[in-house]
Amino acid sequence: MIELEGLTKRYGEKVAVNNLSFTVRxxxxxxxxxxxxxxxxxxxxxxxxxxxxxxxDVRIDGKHYHQLKDPLTYIGALLEAKAWHGGRTAYNHL
Incomplete structure (x- = not known):
């Protein structure tokens, strides 16, 4: 489970993310x-x-990402649209 609670990110005066909370089962x-x-x-x-x-705070199965023993078995992400490969399915990318 991915849990975000009150997540905020500021870059100087700019607020990029403001008090975001949600859960992904x-x-x-x-x-x-x-x-x-x-x-x-x-x-x-x-x-x-x-x-x-x-x-x-952000937790994945109750832990921060850096605390996960083998993080890629818990969570997958595609951050850049250019990073996808046309011959792979969405499932294989994740």
Whole structure:
């Protein structure tokens, strides 16, 4: 399970993500939709431990991403649209 609670990310005066909370249950494929600058990539980067939140917390099966023994068996993400391979299914990418 992926749990976000009060997730916030600021870059100086700019608020990229503001107090975001949600839960993704196991086995559910979830996508983020929204305009450029809505905070989708920033949220994913915080879930994956690539960026640190200004406030709030992200847990995957009760742990932070860096605490997972073999994280790629818990969570998969495609952050760049250019990174997909035309010969692979969405399932294989994840």
């Amino acid at each position: 196991p086995g559910i494929v979830t996508g983020f939709l929204g305009p450029n600058g809505a905070g989708k990539s920033t949220t994913m980067r915080m879930i994956l431990g690539l960026d640190h939140p200004t406030a709030g």
